[in-house]
Amino acid sequence: MDVSVTSRVVGDRTVVDVTGEIDVYTAPALREELASLIDREHTDLVVDLTAVKFMDSTGLGVLVGALKKVRTIGGDLRLVIDQEKILKVFRITALTQVFTIHASIDEALAEQG
Amino acid sequence: MPYNELNQRPARVLLVEDDDGDALLVSELLADSGIQVDLQRARSVEEAARRLDVECVLLDLGLPDAAGFSALDRVLAAPRPPAVVVLTGLAETGQGLQAVARGAQDYLVKGEVSPELLARAVRYAIQRRRAETQERDLYRAQLRASETSRLERALLPTPLVGDGELEVLVGYRAGRDGLLGGDFYDVVERADGSVAAVVGDVAGHGPDEAALGATLRTAWRTSVLAGLPAAQVLDVVEQILSAERGRPEIFATLVMVVVDPERSSMELFLCGHPTPFLLDDPTTSLPSAHRGRALGIPVLGGWTSVRVELGDRWRIILFTDGVLETTIDGGSARLGEEGLQEIMAEQVRGGRGRHADASRLSLVDRILEAVRARHGGDLVDDTALVVLGWGQDA
Numbered sequence: 001m002d003v004s005v006t007s008r009v010v011g012d013r014t015v016v017d018v019t020g021e022i023d024v025y026t027a028p029a030l031r032e033e034l035a036s037l038i039d040r041e042h043t044d045l046v047v048d049l050t051a052v053k054f055m056d057s058t059g060l061g062v063l064v065g066a067l068k069k070v071r072t073i074g075g076d077l078r079l080v081i082d083q084e085k086i087l088k089v090f091r092i093t094a095l096t097q098v099f100t101i102h103a104s105i106d107e108a109l110a111e112q113g
Numbered sequence: 114m115p116y117n118e119l120n121q122r123p124a125r126v127l128l129v130e131d132d133d134g135d136a137l138l139v140s141e142l143l144a145d146s147g148i149q150v151d152l153q154r155a156r157s158v159e160e161a162a163r164r165l166d167v168e169c170v171l172l173d174l175g176l177p178d179a180a181g182f183s184a185l186d187r188v189l190a191a192p193r194p195p196a197v198v199v200l201t202g203l204a205e206t207g208q209g210l211q212a213v214a215r216g217a218q219d220y221l222v223k224g225e226v227s228p229e230l231l232a233r234a235v236r237y238a239i240q241r242r243r244a245e246t247q248e249r250d251l252y253r254a255q256l257r258a259s260e261t262s263r264l265e266r267a268l269l270p271t272p273l274v275g276d277g278e279l280e281v282l283v284g285y286r287a288g289r290d291g292l293l294g295g296d297f298y299d300v301v302e303r304a305d306g307s308v309a310a311v312v313g314d315v316a317g318h319g320p321d322e323a324a325l326g327a328t329l330r331t332a333w334r335t336s337v338l339a340g341l342p343a344a345q346v347l348d349v350v351e352q353i354l355s356a357e358r359g360r361p362e363i364f365a366t367l368v369m370v371v372v373d374p375e376r377s378s379m380e381l382f383l384c385g386h387p388t389p390f391l392l393d394d395p396t397t398s399l400p401s402a403h404r405g406r407a408l409g410i411p412v413l414g415g416w417t418s419v420r421v422e423l424g425d426r427w428r429i430i431l432f433t434d435g436v437l438e439t440t441i442d443g444g445s446a447r448l449g450e451e452g453l454q455e456i457m458a459e460q461v462r463g464g465r466g467r468h469a470d471a472s473r474l475s476l477v478d479r480i481l482e483a484v485r486a487r488h489g490g491d492l493v494d495d496t497a498l499v500v501l502g503w504g505q506d507a
Contacts, residue, residue, distance in 0.1 A: 023493065024317075024493065024494065025493070054438070054445075056438055057317070058316060058317050060364075061363060061364065062362070064362040065362030092387065092404070093364070093366060093385035093407035093410065094404075094405065094407060094412050095406075095407070095412075097406070098410055098412055
């Protein structure tokens with residue numbers, strides 16, 4: 001039960017690939033990676049959650065925090081989610097209205113920022 | 114009695130004295146007294162302030178760079194201040210007494226000091242300061258312990274319900290390793306006889322979230338007792354959350370119910386929170402049609418409730434996601450709604466035929482134990498549960 005977070009630059013955007021489970025113990029790794037990217041002025045982020053098996057409210061908090069941070073400096077943070085169980089976590093809290101959520105990474109990257 | 118009978122090494126003493134003659138006098142008095150001291154000298158408060166890592170300060174009150182008691186106040190303001198013995202002139206004994214009242218351990222009048230008197234003053238001052246420090250450390254330890262228990266009390270209140278007919282059961286478990294989270298609960302009966310209950314969860318885990326959970330719980334109870342309509346209670350709780358949270362990304366989810374005075378129906382508010390269950394055999398989900406957003410997220414709009422008809426014999430359970438999202442049998446599969454409902458139905462079956470007041474575990478404790486057993490150990494997340502029941506075991 002661990003999480004791996006890697007990032008790659010695609011055009012103007014930075015794709016963050018997250019694999020594993022995001023909970024109270026693993027969320028700090030995601031928070032640090034996102035904070036470090038934003039510090040290095042990667043502010044147009046696409047966070048790919050298609051390989052995430054589980055996410056709790058701590059993970060949501062991390063994503064909300066990163067979203068607020070990039071928006072204040074003119075950036076954006078989009079999510080890629082293709083599993084109902086992950087989408088449900090966002091729907092329950094109404095965070096679906098806060099994030100732009102795409103069903104695939106291609107769709108997210110095709111979207112004009 | 115030489116000082117090092119009490120302490121194996123010489124006492125470190127800092128003499129703060131601008132007058133070289135007076136300084137020499139003091140050092141000779143100390144030498145004559147036989148007390149083992151490592152004597153240092155500072156000529157001003159400025160200089161002394163950088164060298165307060167000593168056991169005792171002999172402080173001349175007539176320093177040129179410190180009017181009145183400012184030198185004394187400065188020494189005593191150090192994080193761990195040394196003992197202070199004030200030296201005054203013959204005409205200033207009143208100042209010596211005032212200095213003691215301000216926190217110095219003792220005072221000596223220049224010109225009236227014998228070696229024995231000086232040695233005794235230094236020794237006693239150090240002893241008194243040490244006792245004070247120990248007392249303060251003890252007090253701080255007690256304060257920390259009482260803060261922890263105060264936080265627990267604030268998170269885990271006693272339900273405020275006068276209606277003895279209504280079954281009210283509450284439960285809270287800290288996460289693994291005593292991990293405090295921001296889960297909270299409360300149950301309050303209002304003046305009109307209706308009973309409001311809440312279970313909430315501040316996103317994240319740790320003492321800050323726990324303290325915020327306690328704050329939100331208090332805000333909720335206050336608003337309910339003040340007679341605010343349920344939807345406004347949520348507005349107040351959200352305002353408090355926005356004002357008190359440490360980081361802007363912190364949000365909270367909660368579920369609130371208001372059971373009518375007749376105990377036959379209730380209003381259900383879902384704020385980004387898992388849907389509560391009708392606790393029975395089988396256990397089923399309550400309606401989640403009017404699901405609203407979590408508190409403290411940047412989405413506009415308030416909350417609307419759904420009215421649930423309960424009948425004359427019912428039991429509901431509100432919970433946080435700690436029980437819902439726990440892994441099972443040490444693997445990576447999660448319990449989920451259906452798994453949790455099965456466990457709860459089992460516990461309802463197991464409890465039939467027993468009197469509710471029997472000394473065995475309450476239904477809430479049995480559910481928590483059963484979830485813990487299914488998980489295979491203490492749950493990772495903290496968990497809060499509230500059960501309300503009517504017409505049970507009558």
